[in-house]
Amino acid sequence: MRYFEDLSPSTGGREPRAWLRSSRPRIDLNGSWSFKLWDGAPDGIPTVDESWGALTVPGHWVLQGHERPRYTNTAFPFPIDPPYTPDANPTGDHVRTFDVPEYWPVDGAVLRFEGVDSCFKVWVNGIEVGTAKGSRLPSEFVVGEHLRPGRNLLAVRVHQWSSGSYLEDQDMWWLPGIFRDVTLLARPLIDDVFVHASYDHLTGAGTLRVETVPDAVVRVPELGIVAAPGESVAIDAVEPWSAEEPRLYDATVDVPGETVELRIGFRTVAMVDGLFTANGRPLFFRGVNRHEHDERRGRAMTVEAMRQDLVLMKQHNVNAVRTAHYPPHPAFLDLCDELGLWVIDECDIETHGFIYTDWRGNPADDPDWAPMMLDRMRRMVERDKNHPSVVIWSLANESHRGRNFGTLAAWTRERDPDRAVFYERDRTYEFSDFYSLMYPPLEDLEAIGTRTEDVPDETADRPDLEARRRALPFILAEYAHAMGNGPGGLADYQRILEHYPRLQGGFVWEWIDHGLLLPGATDHVYGGDFGERLHGANFCIDGLLFPDRTPSPGLLEYKKVLEPIRITGPDPLTVHNHRTFTGVDDLTLVWSITTDGTEVASGHLEAPDISPGRSADLPTPAAPFSTDEQLLTVRAVLAKDTAWAAAGHEVAWAQFPVEPPAAPAAAEAAEAASVLEGSPTAVLLEDGEVLRLGGGEFDRATGQLTRLFGHQVDGLVLDLWRAPTDNDNGQGGRNGVTQEWRAAGLDRLLHRVESVEVQDDGLLVRARVAPEGLGLAVRTTYRWRAYDDQLQLTVDVQPEGEWAGTAVTPRCGSWPRVGVRMTLPRTLENVQWYGGGPGESYADSRETARVGRYECTVDELQTPYVVPQENGARTDVRWAELTDADGNGLRVTGAPLFQLTARRWTTEDLETARHRSDLTPRDHIYVNLDLAQNGLGSASCGPPTRDSLQVAPYTYTLGFHAVKPRSAGPEDHQIP
DSSP, rough: OOOOTSOOOOEEEEOOOOOOOOOSSSEEEEEEEEEESSSSSSOSOOOOOOOOOEEESSSGGGGGGSSOOEESSSSSSSOOOOTTTOOOOOOOEEEEEEOOOOOOOOTTEEEEESSSESSEEEETEEEOOOEEEEEOOOOEEOOOOGSSSEEEEEEEEEEEEGGGGGGEEEEEEOOEEEOSOEEEEEOSSOOOOOEEEEEEEETOOEEEEEEEOOOEEEEEEGEEEEOOOTTOOEEEEOOOSSSSSSOEEEEEETTTTEEEEEEEEOOOOOEEEEEEEEEEEEEOOEEEOOOOOBBTTTOOOHHHHHHHHHHHHTTOOOEEEEOSSSOHHHHHHHHHHHHHHHEEEESSEEEEEGGGGGTTGGGGGGGGGGGHHHHHHHHHHHHOOOOTTTTEOOOOSSSSOOOOHHHHEEEEHHHTTTSSSEEEOTTOTTSSSEEEEEEEHHHHHHHTTTTOOOGGGTTTOOOHHHHHHHOEEEEEEEEEEEOOSOOOOHHHHHHHHHHHTEEEEEEEESSSSBBBOOOOOSSSSTTTOOOOSOTTTTTTTSSOOOOTOOHHHHHHHHHHTTTTEEEEEEESSEEEEESOOOOOEEEEEEEEEEEETTEEEEEEEEOOOOOOOOOEOOOOOOOOOOSHHHHEEEEESSSSOOOSSSSOEEEEEEEEEEEESSSSSSSHHHHHHHHHHHHOSSSEEEEHHHHHHHHEETTTTTOOEEETTTEEEEEEEOOOOOOOHHHHHHTTSSSSSSHHHHTTTTEEEHHHHHHHHTTEEEEEEEEEETTTTOOEEEEEEEEEETTTEEEEEEEEEEEESSSOOOSSHHHHHHBBBBEEEEEEEOOOOEEEEEEEEOOOOOOTTTOOEEEEEEEEEEHHHHHOOOOOOOOOEEEEEEEEEOOOTTTTTTEEEEEEEEEEEEEEEEHHHHHHHHSSGGOOOOOOEEEEEEEOOOOOOOOGGGGOOSSBBOOOOOOEEEEEEEOOOOOOOOGGOOOO
């Protein structure tokens, strides 16, 4: 059997050990290598000739012009025939020369690879030194006897497919190559270090024990510690490590000729009364799942990008990372130690593709595969065991059930009894310290919180296992699929997670979109963009960050939902501390009061010391008298700079009406009501085929608005359709609503005017809006009236027919939107509004929208999702203005509040586009003024929205005004 198809983890490799910062000499072997790609596995030692090119290491050859990347979600991109691979097995030969100085200590030197995908063989100066599998784990080979002073030759043959590939089906791009660092290390004198640093929360004392080579000396200068290996040292008082206060102590381990630098965090994790605790307190994970991804480099991550990820997590109130679905670059965990995040470190195992054989042949339950699986677990645990941030070892992801997981769990618990063990996919949870699920409906999550959930089939006949499972704490391994516009419902999830002690948080799927930006391209690619027949389409575009690491609206929503400090009010104004370990003395509370969006008062609040889990009432700031809408905004910001944000960074905020109105839009509703009760001040004039009412001109035959205060208008008609989001589409026909909407013909509505009635007080247009081929309809009435400088439209919507579904009509329980759509001149590209902002928001994703006055361009209203879809709505809008460069334009008011969407392309353009470049700006601006839109949910992989826009009668009113240029003054101040 060929070595890349056998079941041996490696040949010629060293035993796994910790990743250490050592003073021993090292030679960096990253950089430019000679490279040649073969269609299959060649024989012999790689030999460079004129047919070879150059390749950057770390890197993937498929991102450097050789072959192509491939993305699949669950399917293996090769036949399921374990452990064999197809003959067409892309193989990359990598060769480089390097110099060894004359006096460099070659004896016992070690060649270290941090990550190679998926199997490789190594030669040094023509001598084979070993092979290895396990793409995202380190491999080391002793090569000193093969080195010589001066020029040396290193050759590495990398096979894309191997037996190991059957363990690496992790819903991501298949990206072969040497994608992590390669280093030549002088022989380690300190071969390994294992730090045990515990904390007693009752006494504040710490205990340190360091396992290492016998003749070493352990020093922690700040604590005055000088200890021998294996010696248990008691410290009367230490500052513990936590994600909130990541206190680290610098330490060294010394032997003559080598010093290893350590950063030690004292902390103790344990299961106490059915809960997972750290330093004596139950943990709550506000987490994300993070794949390693860079839009240009794939998984060849830079330390700068890793730090950027973690800084963004901290800035958005994320406190935990699940390293989905493999151990990250070791530098990432150093940064987690430094900046403060709890980590579930996940082994490089996923066999998801075996779902297509009904799990027949799954390695997880085949003893022949146990050595390879255990090898991966050992290499992860040994490499990462000294990181205080790592509190849970995860055995694998989505690999079904199998006895081999018992082997992994038993070894892990014996080697490291001071951490917990996690595995979600085995529903017996026989080997896991946690109960866990992915994407459960909210009602199921609530049942788990009360321990009234259904009994899984796997434990129905095993009362011992069922009793154990029901006693376990619960973690959401994955939820709130962040694909495209979404996820919705984050606030609902958080409310349930925080309510029940058994629920110890969760991890949103996922951190970043996996869009790749190939050289010279402007669009990010995803599955299917290379003509491949088997692919996962855009299922890899499912992150809280866009591929360029720009936060999406979903991440901003998640930040608001996760706030560790909650502010409620306004009477009483209360600050709640939801942190686990720290008070609020690192924060400053600032407040402001606005009148119709303009700030009229501001100041600071003195916050008392609030212990974790406690709250305190504060005096509510007094507002100046006003009959207009007034809002109090209170913000908790950092009082001083931290390692992850500058002073002034906002951690939490809340907004309240100063005088709670009777309705959300009290001022606007009252104004509209007074107008409706009064008499119109302008009469309708007939001029041939044109009707004139106030600032509007209408077509006599159709009643269509054609001009509005001098601006050409087209198509102000009822609109019930939106460009489907990924979550509208669902996953594989599950939970989605798009099919339901299309079956009801909502994407092909036609309008028929039934009557145009000129009345004493205005214009009444009756229309029937109905889909091709169906008997369903919506009776729509447009009533136009004019009051002084305002043209007012009241829209009445009445469903007609069997919308709920019969034998002849399709079922449609919800509508995408209810509103009107109109086309305006392209010059009206500047937008101001008073309402929710600054970014987009929807019915179930609006926690982050705060009411204020905002301005931007139409282009800036758009959210640039990799796959175009409905986006850019602003909710709770009181008024909005669209003006040209000179300040001429239109103003819209709503009663009740309305939602604003404006863009340079139609909904149909947005719906058919696969990439951003498919959207070509037209010569108009297309505006939707909606009463409401359907929620988002996370049905692309999870439950649908609870906030669906039900088919029902609706009525709402819009007011239109002319906008003229005006000189700027204090009353025109815009809140950024």
